[in-house]
Amino acid sequence: MASVWIMWTLTGSWRHLAGHGTTPHSREFPAASLYPNAIKAGDFSERGLLQASEVGKQLAKEMQMNRNETVHHVFTSPFTRCIQTSTQILLASGLHSTTTSQHSQMKLKVEPGFAESLNVTQWPTKGFLPVDQLVSQSYPVDTEYEPAVQWESLSAEETNFACAPRVQQTLERLLERYDGNLVVVSHGAPITAAHWALTGEMKYVGQCTVCKYQLVERPREGAVREMARDQDEYTIGEDDDSGLGISNQAEEKSLLDRMEVKCVKVNDSSHLSDQTNLRDVCLEIDMLKSAEK
Numbered sequence: 001m002a003s004v005w006i007m008w009t010l011t012g013s014w015r016h017l018a019g020h021g022t023t024p025h026s027r028e029f030p031a032a033s034l035y036p037n038a039i040k041a042g043d044f045s046e047r048g049l050l051q052a053s054e055v056g057k058q059l060a061k062e063m064q065m066n067r068n069e070t071v072h073h074v075f076t077s078p079f080t081r082c083i084q085t086s087t088q089i090l091l092a093s094g095l096h097s098t099t100t101s102q103h104s105q106m107k108l109k110v111e112p113g114f115a116e117s118l119n120v121t122q123w124p125t126k127g128f129l130p131v132d133q134l135v136s137q138s139y140p141v142d143t144e145y146e147p148a149v150q151w152e153s154l155s156a157e158e159t160n161f162a163c164a165p166r167v168q169q170t171l172e173r174l175l176e177r178y179d180g181n182l183v184v185v186s187h188g189a190p191i192t193a194a195h196w197a198l199t200g201e202m203k204y205v206g207q208c209t210v211c212k213y214q215l216v217e218r219p220r221e222g223a224v225r226e227m228a229r230d231q232d233e234y235t236i237g238e239d240d241d242s243g244l245g246i247s248n249q250a251e252e253k254s255l256l257d258r259m260e261v262k263c264v265k266v267n268d269s270s271h272l273s274d275q276t277n278l279r280d281v282c283l284e285i286d287m288l289k290s291a292e293k
Contacts, residue, residue, distance in 0.1 A: 001068075001214055001215070001216045002175075002179065002180060002181055002182070002214070002215050002216075003068075003069055003181040003182075003212065003213065003214050003215075003264075004181070004182045004183075004184065004198075004212070004213045004214075004215060005059070005071075005181075005182070005183045005184065005210060005211070005212050006183075006184045006186065006191050006194050006195070006210075006211045006212075006213075007055055007085070007089075007183070007184070007185050007186070007191075007208065007209070007210050007211070008186065008187060008188050008191050008205055008206065008207055008208065008209060047274065048081070048084075048085070048208075049088060050273070050274075051085075051207065051208035051272060051274075052084070052085045052086075052088035052089055052092070052208065053088055053091075053092040054092075054208070054271050054272055054273060055085075055089050055092070055208055055210060055271060056088060056089040056090065056091065056092025056093035056095075057092050057093070057271070058210070058271035059071065059089065059092075059093040059095075059183070060092070060093040060094050063093070069181055070180075070181060071093070071095060071106070071181050071182075071183050072178070072179070072180030072181050072182065073106075073109060073178050073180065073181075073182050073183070074086055074089070074090065074095070074106060074107075074108055074109065074182075074183045074184075074185070075108075075109045075110075075111045075114060075174065075182065075183065075184045075185070076108050076109070076110055076111065076114065076184075076185040076186070077110075077111070077112075077114045077115045077116065077185065077186045077187060077190070078110045078111070078112055078115055078126075078128040078129075078151075079115060079116055079121075079127070079128045079187070080128060080129065082114075082185050082186060082187070083108065083110070083128075083129075083134060083139055083141075085185050085208075086108050086183075086185040087108065087139055087140060089183070089185065090106060090108070090140060096140050105140070106140075107140045107141055107142040108139065108140055108141050108142060109142050109145040109147075110131055110134070110141055110142075110145065110147070111145075111147050111148060111149070111170060111174075111184075112147050112149055112150060112151040112154070113147065113148050113149030113166060113167065113169065113170025113173075114167065114170060114184060114185075114186040114187075114190055115128075115151070115154075115186075115187075115190070116163075116186075116187040116189065116190065117157055117159075117160045117161075117162065117163040117187070117189035117190065118154060118156060118157040118162075118163065119156075119157050119158055119159060119160065119162065120160070120189075123154070123156070123157075124154075126151060131143060148169075148170045148173035148174050148177070149166060149169065149170050149173070154166065160189040160192075161189065161192070161193065163189055163190050163193050164193035164196060164197065166193075167190045167193040167194050167197060168193065168194075168197040168254075168256065171194060171197055171198070171256065172254055172255040172256055175215070175255055175256075175259075176255055188204060188205065188207075188279070191205055191211065192204045192205070194211075195211060195263075195266060197256055198213050198215075198256065198261045198263070199213075199261060199263050203266055203267065205266065205267040206267055206269055206278025206279060207278045207279055208269075208272060208278070209267045209268055209269045209272075209278060210265065210268045210269075210271065211263070211265065211266045211267065211268070212263075212264040212265045212266075212268070213261055213262065213263055213264060214261070214262040214264060215259050215260070215261055215262075216259065216260045217255070217258055217259050217260075218258050218259065218260060
């Protein structure tokens with residue numbers, strides 16, 4: 001069993017989902033040409049720094065209570081506010097330290113697949129710093145990480161919820177590639193899409209709230225065949241070219257369709273000292289309208 005945390009960075013899963021911390025601006029500037037310094041718009045406010053620290057401390061507390069929930073990988077949207085949030089989470093949780101050797105410390109995996117919904121970004125202009133520049137600014141970034149989804153492969157997204165197929169694809173690729181517990185730091189719309197992909201439900205979450213999921217993969221159909229063969233419990237089917245009387249359709253299911261997902265918590269803000277104005281209500285209306293289009 002694996003956990004995913006997902007957090008929204010204004011300040012996501014066990015697997016954890018978390019959002020980014022509060023910034024001076026509520027969203028990326030859509031008109032990049034009018035804002036040459038827009039890339040700086042993601043810088044933390046003091047509240048955002050505190051929020052991210054509180055997420056990290058909560059993560060540390062949960063890891064201490066249960067060794068099975070040790071974090072193995074941290075993925076983040078490439079936008080500045082998410083990089084800053086996830087860095088602070090690493091530091092506050094003890095997963096990374098600036099006072100000890102950099103070797104064997106956890107580093108951030110920058111994943112474009114978890115980027116903000118493109119209709120509110122500077123797309124196709126990146127609007128965020130490349131990995132080498134993040135490293136030059138001392139962010140703890142994994143320079144060897146190969147993204148599940150490349151920025152250049154993305155297509156225009158006309159509504160907030162149009163990011164859903166991209167987010168689901170990213171989740172499935174990472175779950176196929178990585179074992180253990182994952183943390184994802186992203187934005188409101190992609191986290192809503194991730195929750196939908198994992199549970200089939202629409203839920204818009206607040207800034208720096210945490211969603212947590214436990215995932216168990218069901219046996220693949222091929223594994224079922226092997227078990228049946230070993231136990232001589234299969235039958236020959238006339239229309240089945242495998243000779244086992246078992247359909248191949250199950251093998252065509254996506255990874256998430258093959259998983260049992262338990263939502264441990266969603267939109268949890270209990271770790272935050274200030275739970276006001278997390279922007280999880282008014283924006284949920286916009287997301288629901290977007291999903292209907």
